[in-house]
Ligand SMILES: Nc1ncnc2c1ncn2[C@@H]1O[C@H](COP(=O)(O)OP(=O)(O)OP(=O)(O)O)[C@@H](O)[C@H]1O
């Protein structure tokens with residue numbers, strides 16, 4: 042790795058606003074992250090921390106008309122080498138990226154496929170659009186893709202409808218769909234949460250294999266740190282709409298800096314036994330994402346065991362621990 | 377699937393039997409007697425008795441009922457008291473205007489209602505949605521006879537584009553007859569489009585917030601394709617249901633429109649039969665209308681299996 046390549050995806054200080062009936066909310070404020078080609082970045086955080094909103098912002102799929110990117114950039118390097126800021130691409134222009142350069146798998150395999158179209162048609166539709174193949178060629182590509190994701194008897198199954206398949210099979214179909222136009226970036230939003238554990242492992246292995254074989258970047262969204270340890274190269278931790286820590290996966294697990302990350306890791310059964318400093322911390326993080334997120338200080342402070350008065354006063358910035366390790370905590374040196 | 381359709385059909389036969397029975401007794405509950413109506417005020421009691429005997433009206437009602445039912449089961453709806461022909465023949469002669477009126481009306485209602493509902497769902501909450509919803513509200517609250525009179529006044533009397541009423545001169549061409557149906561069909565179509573609009577809007581709104589529509593967006597498809605193929609494709613079952621039910625209601629509603637526009641259809645036949653207590657015609661026509669109802673319902677069920685692969689019998 043002599044030359045530092047331009048990252049495949051680089052999000053910088055992203056802010057997303059939703060105008061709701063009760064006034065505007067900012068579910069994502071200050072998200073920066075990076076995904077490299079052929080690598081997996083895991084985006085972790087508890088429910089409601091803004092992971093899905095971040096991924097929808099990348100796809101340009103924020104609910105219209107009330108969701109929009111307020112600030113920040115989403116730089117994506119295209120197949121042709123051009124780097125574009127997706128935050129500034131108009132809605133129509135985003136269609137050229139979706140499904141072709143950036144593909145997405147969703148959390149809910151049971152409901153993410155159209156019940157009245159065969160799965161073959163659903164894949165072929167995207168292939169025809171982006172690869173400009175004819176009907177027959179698209180159909181046979183769809184069958185190939187189903188084979189690629191290890192669906193047995195792909196030719197026959199292509200003519201089946203989603204309701205004829207199990208959840209695990211449907212998630213494979215979603216992956217086949219996502220992979221069908223050889224995207225450079227795959228966003229997987231909790232793709233295994235709805236599946237049982239053995240199927241989960243198979244799906245993870247499948248995504249990992251496809252990443253390797255296609256030199257594809259993966260943004261893997263999850264709240265399961267066990268999964269992160271298995272597949273991620275880089276981990277970005279979110280809390281209440283902000284990135285609180287980013288590091289390489291080993292670095293993060295062995296030297297977590299942010300109290301929230303530490304608390305998360307200590308919740309893992311394997312890590313609870315011997316924490317970083319030999320102490321056993323908490324089994325579940327007490328409290329929940331604070332209600333008054335507009336308070337000036339650190340958002341995690343109300344739940345943080347290390348918080349001091351100063352934490353409530355000033356909002357911490359992302360600070361570099363090492364060139365590849367960032368933390369949003371003013372006290373990280375002291376901890 | 378075939379067995380299930382047969383089962384459904386059997387169930388509907390039971391419904392038809394109940395309808396027929398109710399119609400039989402209700403018509404007889406109403407005061408008035410065909411024999412005295414036919415013979416007029418001057419007729420002697422013996423003449424009336426004579427005529428009543430001819431049509432079996434002197435028998436106890438329950439006996440009349442059993443005799444009538446026996447014939448109906450054999451497909452014989454009996455003889456009209458006033459029209460000198462069988463009930464079936466009388467209905468067949470009047471079927472054409474009613475059939476085409478209902479057909480054109482439902483086509484117009486669907487052609488207005490489905491696109492309007494889609495548009496208002498896609499642009500929900502915006503100006504166009506408000507305009508469509510207000511229009512639907514208006515259409516739903518206008519009585520069809522009033523809109524009919526308004527249309528006649530404007531399009532026929534003032535503009536002279538359409539005939540005022542009737543079904544053309546006897547022996548007129550088919551095209552000419554259909555031309556006479558355009559105005560009444562538009563009236564019925566507009567009035568009935570309201571329900572279809574609201575239903576389409578509602579089911580499209582449901583469907584457009586489904587996860588698979590988000591998937592379709594994530595595929596980079598055009599908005600038109602997302603809305604029509606992935607949205608409408610899934611909203612079709614409820615839409616077909618409401619269009620079918622509207623069609624069934626239209627057959628019943630034809631009575632009013634045919635009267636306003638002076639069309640010699642089944643509605644007209646029933647109205648004059650009621651006025652003259654022509655029991656066999658009333659009973660026969662209502663059985664036929666109930667039969668059409670049943671047929672429409674069965675066709676809806678069959679259509680479901682085409683638009684939704686999950687529907688299995
Ligand atoms: N359509 C929406 N309208 C209003 N608020 C929304 C909408 N979608 C998300 N939010 C809000 O944005 C915040 C972040 O939600 P998001 O879905 O990104 O969380 P997440 O990290 O993906 O959580 P999970 O792990 O449960 O999927 C939440 O507080 C949520 O209430």
Ligand SMILES: [Mg+2]
Nearest residue numbers: 092093094230
């Ligand atoms: Mg989510």
